[in-house]
Amino acid sequence: MKYTALLTVFSLIAISCQQSKPIAVEQDHSAANKAIIEQYFTHFNNHDWQKMVAMYIAQPEMKDPAYGLKNVKMSHSEIVKKYSELQKMIPDVQDRVVAMYPSENCVIVEFESSGTGPDGKKFSLPICTIFEIKDGKISKDLTYYDNF
Template identity: 45%
Template sequence: MKNFTLLVALWACIACNASEKPSTTANTHEAFIRQYYAYFNQHDWGKMANMYTETADFKDPSLGKGIVKQTREQTIKKYSELSQAFPDLRDSITNIYPAGEKHIVVEFISRGTAPDKSTFELPICTIFTIEKGLISKDFTYYDNF
């Protein structure tokens, strides 16, 4: 009985400590997503697009309603056009929230200046689904009014 009680106490300590540490998957996903935003801020659209599956699902007000499938080439085109309109386009991460084994949620502020010198600052939230080391879904939410 004494050994059983000791075993249960030991198991409880291990379980409590394990739940307090972020999972390896969460750490890997966070590093992956931080690299994604580094490519974004460098305007390296090719490297950023290669972080997606060949065709990924997007929810983005700029693409219309519902889920839109986009290839890597379409992603490069979209962001190339965006950076032409806003040459100093930059995203600043405010929070990252791991959400299970396949998802990570990112809050960030997007900023830029148009050729007419007007500026914008837009809070955005994106839910990424990461499968087999690539982004398969990019669900982005912001106020586009």
């Protein structure tokens, strides 16, 4: 009797283990997101605005102190225009990444933008941007710097 009861208990445990659903394991995209943003900065520093803009969804949300306090949706052509105008004002503009903080769907980047201003003076500006990544594309580009 003991043997039959013990066998029944072990059988029930075995059956319940086989019927349990597998635990869903979410894939961590942090490393892939970091690689996307590293490529983004390569395109920026090469002033290759077409390759850079191809990294965005069709109309990403953008934030820049130059546009005010709210997020704005921008088309690819508007983004290319923005960076082309920046390059005209500051032909040698370059960004040096100080630190990156990748996560599942965002990458926070601390960087320093530098170049020669229209007045001929060299400048260096600390900037922080939060990039949101969806399906391998930048969906938000929220940039913060001192605009005064």
